Amino acid sequence: MRALVVYAHPREESFNAAVRDVVLERLHAAGAEVRLMDLYKEDFCACLSSKELECYENTEANCAPVADSTDAVMWCDTLIFVYPTWWYGLPAILKGWLDRVLLPGVAFLMPDNESPNIRPGMTHIKRLAVFTTCGASWWLTQMVGAPGKRTLLRGVRFICAKQCKTTFAAHYLMDSSTPRSRKAHLAKVGARMERFIGADVVRPAPKAVEA
Amino acid sequence: MARALVLFAHPCSESFSAALYEKVTTSLSSSGWDVDNCDLNAEGFWPVLSEAERHGYHQEPTNIGSVVEYVERLQAADALVMVFPVWNFGYPAILKGFLDRVFLPGVSFKLVDGKVKPNLTHIKRLAAVTTYGGTRMRAMLVGDPPRKCVTRAVWHVCRPMKMRYLALYDMNRASAARREVFVRKVGQEMEAF
Numbered sequence: 001m002r003a004l005v006v007y008a009h010p011r012e013e014s015f016n017a018a019v020r021d022v023v024l025e026r027l028h029a030a031g032a033e034v035r036l037m038d039l040y041k042e043d044f045c046a047c048l049s050s051k052e053l054e055c056y057e058n059t060e061a062n063c064a065p066v067a068d069s070t071d072a073v074m075w076c077d078t079l080i081f082v083y084p085t086w087w088y089g090l091p092a093i094l095k096g097w098l099d100r101v102l103l104p105g106v107a108f109l110m111p112d113n114e115s116p117n118i119r120p121g122m123t124h125i126k127r128l129a130v131f132t133t134c135g136a137s138w139w140l141t142q143m144v145g146a147p148g149k150r151t152l153l154r155g156v157r158f159i160c161a162k163q164c165k166t167t168f169a170a171h172y173l174m175d176s177s178t179p180r181s182r183k184a185h186l187a188k189v190g191a192r193m194e195r196f197i198g199a200d201v202v203r204p205a206p207k208a209v210e211a
Numbered sequence: 212m213a214r215a216l217v218l219f220a221h222p223c224s225e226s227f228s229a230a231l232y233e234k235v236t237t238s239l240s241s242s243g244w245d246v247d248n249c250d251l252n253a254e255g256f257w258p259v260l261s262e263a264e265r266h267g268y269h270q271e272p273t274n275i276g277s278v279v280e281y282v283e284r285l286q287a288a289d290a291l292v293m294v295f296p297v298w299n300f301g302y303p304a305i306l307k308g309f310l311d312r313v314f315l316p317g318v319s320f321k322l323v324d325g326k327v328k329p330n331l332t333h334i335k336r337l338a339a340v341t342t343y344g345g346t347r348m349r350a351m352l353v354g355d356p357p358r359k360c361v362t363r364a365v366w367h368v369c370r371p372m373k374m375r376y377l378a379l380y381d382m383n384r385a386s387a388a389r390r391e392v393f394v395r396k397v398g399q400e401m402e403a404f
Contacts, residue, residue: 010260010261010265011265011266040259046258046304046308047222047305048298048303049222050223050224053222054223086260086310087310087311087314087360088364089301089360090301091259091260092258092259092260092304092307092308092312093259093308095302095307096258096259096305096308098299098301099304102299111384116384118344118345118383140327143363144360144367145354145355145356145359145363147301147356147359147364150353150354150356151353151356154300154352155300155356156299158352175322
């Protein structure tokens with residue numbers, strides 16, 4: 001398994017960092033090859049520029065400004081996002097990563113003579129996971145329509161493999177979280193990860209059948 | 212004179228979005244609005260909420276320190292119009308960052324007993340003018356996140372009397388005639404705003 005973890009939080013001591021660490025720990029335990037993109041630490045530039053848009057559809061040139069990221073996207077078979085939900089959506093730095101990295105020729109194919117539709121380009125990605133924290137409650141998030149979750153688990157999911165497996169966990173009402181709720185959430189993230197990466201479930205050895 | 216803040220989030224001046232921005236600002240001006248043009252890319256707006264800003268996020272009123280100019284422009288507005296392309300079923304990062312950094316506690320909302328209370332109620336009119344690469348059907352299947360961001364999340368803190376979400380779908384295949392019709396419709400809506 002080759003996993004790309006895209007992480008976006010400005011504070012190293014944040015709860016999201018703890019979530020990220022649980023994710024990484026499970027991946028390592030499962031023997032996965034892992035690449036981590038820490039967007040804040042890398043000072044990732046969030047703005048798709050007019051210069052980039054000029055060569056946006058030129059699939060030979062468009063990757064150049066973000067080659068590390070596009071290489072990682074093409075390399076991985078498992079894509080995991082860890083971020084705080086701000087304004088019901090992705091932090092700008094993560095949205096900017098989607099804008100600049102999920103390019104034609106990398107993430108999707110533009111309409112052409114072969115097909116009049118936009119087609120998936122990340123069909124090598126078989127697993128997609130989203131782990132986030134929300135200031136809002138579950139109810140309010142649903143009422144708004146969970147735009148951030150949908151951008152990833154539907155928008156990005158749409159351009160991954162047809163049978164792509166997904167998982168999601170969010171800690172809601174983050175501002176009134178307690179040590180207990182945070183601990184419970186980390187355990188939940190661990191459990192979701194186990195199922196998601198299909199870690200071997202420890203089963204008791206079968207009893208010998210007597211003749 | 213009533214004031215309209217127009218946020219524009221496309222980096223190219225020759226884009227169709229730029230034509231829409233032009234149409235929006237001229238139509239508003241000609242119908243008597245005092246228009247505050249805010250081209251986020253041209254103004255070099257920085258969309259990434261920093262570690263220090265995150266740390267002081269809930270500390271009113273010092274949290275507006277680094278974006279005070281944008282906060283003042285937002286607070287002076289009676290109408291808010293957002294002109295942007297939809298990328299990856301969301302706002303361009305530069306516009307998302309405007310929400311992250313400028314729509315702060317004490318500015319766009321007040322937290323009362325952990326609940327969000329709208330604080331931009333001076334914005335009586337809210338509109339989005341946008342373009343999608345995907346079709347309407349595809350946007351609906353995805354859950355149309357940008358539409359929900361505007362008509363629910365931003366709506367929630369403004370509670371406007373009037374709201375318009377004007378979208379041109381399937382942009383890559385839109386004929387010149389369809390685009391022209393859309394530009395005209397945007398002009399009419401803004402004149403009647």
